[in-house]
Amino acid sequence: xxxxxxxxxxxxxxGEDVDLWTLEAGAYTVQVLTYGGILRSFTVPAPxxxxxxxxxxxxxxxxxxxxxxxxxxxxxxxxxIGGAAFDLNGVHYPLAANSGPNCLHGGVHGFQEAxxxxxxxxxxxxxSHTSPDxxxxxxxxxxxxxxxxxxxDGALALDYEAVSDADTLCSLTNHSYFNLxxxxxxxxxxxxxxxxxxxxxxxxxxxxxxxxxxxVEGTPLDLRRPRDFLAGLAMxxxxxALGNGYDHNFILHTAPVSPLALAARVTGGxxxxxxxxxxxxxxxYTANYLDGTPGKDGAAYGPRSAFCLETxxxxxxxxxxxxxxxVLRAGELYRHRTVxxxxxxx
Numbered sequence: 001x002x003x004x005x006x007x008x009x010x011x012x013x014x015g016e017d018v019d020l021w022t023l024e025a026g027a028y029t030v031q032v033l034t035y036g037g038i039l040r041s042f043t044v045p046a047p048x049x050x051x052x053x054x055x056x057x058x059x060x061x062x063x064x065x066x067x068x069x070x071x072x073x074x075x076x077x078x079x080x081i082g083g084a085a086f087d088l089n090g091v092h093y094p095l096a097a098n099s100g101p102n103c104l105h106g107g108v109h110g111f112q113e114a115x116x117x118x119x120x121x122x123x124x125x126x127x128s129h130t131s132p133d134x135x136x137x138x139x140x141x142x143x144x145x146x147x148x149x150x151x152x153d154g155a156l157a158l159d160y161e162a163v164s165d166a167d168t169l170c171s172l173t174n175h176s177y178f179n180l181x182x183x184x185x186x187x188x189x190x191x192x193x194x195x196x197x198x199x200x201x202x203x204x205x206x207x208x209x210x211x212x213x214x215x216v217e218g219t220p221l222d223l224r225r226p227r228d229f230l231a232g233l234a235m236x237x238x239x240x241a242l243g244n245g246y247d248h249n250f251i252l253h254t255a256p257v258s259p260l261a262l263a264a265r266v267t268g269g270x271x272x273x274x275x276x277x278x279x280x281x282x283x284x285y286t287a288n289y290l291d292g293t294p295g296k297d298g299a300a301y302g303p304r305s306a307f308c309l310e311t312x313x314x315x316x317x318x319x320x321x322x323x324x325x326x327v328l329r330a331g332e333l334y335r336h337r338t339v340x341x342x343x344x345x346x
Contacts, residue, residue, distance in 0.1 A: 026152030191268030
């Protein structure tokens with residue numbers, strides 16, 4: 001069971017107090033903010049002793065100033081909703097277009113800006129937040145709970161639960177940026193990625209899914225065997241050109257909820273990170289649009305200085321009948337689990 005403590009971290013521009021919660025288990029330490037449910041750090045055993053492998057900020061003001069979702073919980077709907085609108089039960093719901101023509105990560109003021117309620121329970125951190133009916137255009141009051149837990153063998157688990165009082169859409173994820181060489185490394189050199197998926201959801205020039213499932217065979221998106229990040233990014237392919245790098249939803253399953261299973265493995269710097277999930281999709285993002293974002297310890301995070309493994313429902317599923325549905329019916333329980341497990345390689 002992890003040791004759980006909290007300290008003040010600052011006050012938002014809206015005057016809300018924010019706490020920093022720390023979970024310690026064996027040689028592993030995690031820091032989580034109540035602002036955005038942000039995973040601020042993940043310090044793990046490394047050949048030199050200890051290493052923080054998650055990008056983050058030194059101050060609350062820096063978090064409020066950035067728009068890259070550093071470490072944040074995002075929702076109501078992770079990734080993109082094409083045309084920034086959807087129809088449900090015969091009703092049309094317009095949304096904010098905050099990424100070209102799309103609604104991205106729940107809209108302008110998504111869960112990444114909320115100050116979550118927090119409590120310790122049995123050595124875990126439980127975060128709670130209620131999104132009121134109509135917030136960012138979505139129907140129904142949505143009650144969300146995300147539990148962070150940490151084990152002595154380096155498994156950081158995120159358990160997501162949500163329930164709505166009306167039919168709505170729900171797809172939650174965490175948007176942490178990892179670099180196994182350390183958060184200040186500035187490059188993905190020497191790191192390889194493996195994703196156990198045979199296809200991606202093809203996207204257009206606006207990063208909106210076309211509805212086509214594109215086999216990865218013979219492309220730089222074939223990560224079924226480990227591929228060096230930089231080698232893959234240097235390859236020529238229309239999908240990589242459109243995303244300015246890897247920024248794609250890999251198809252893990254076709255059911256909305258699946259058994260917890262290995263989805264991805266990244267190695268580098270004497271470490272291995274495994275991502276296991278019950279989600280049907282995994283967005284691999286190579287931080288293509290970081291732009292010198294101020295980070296911890298005076299770091300400046302630039303393009304392709306990290307990778308994200310965002311477990312999720314398939315993007316824009318509400319507009320594609322062949323995608324697993326993101327509709328959450330009134331009173332039904334949304335539940336998913338994702339585990340990031342880190343170990344030092346011998």
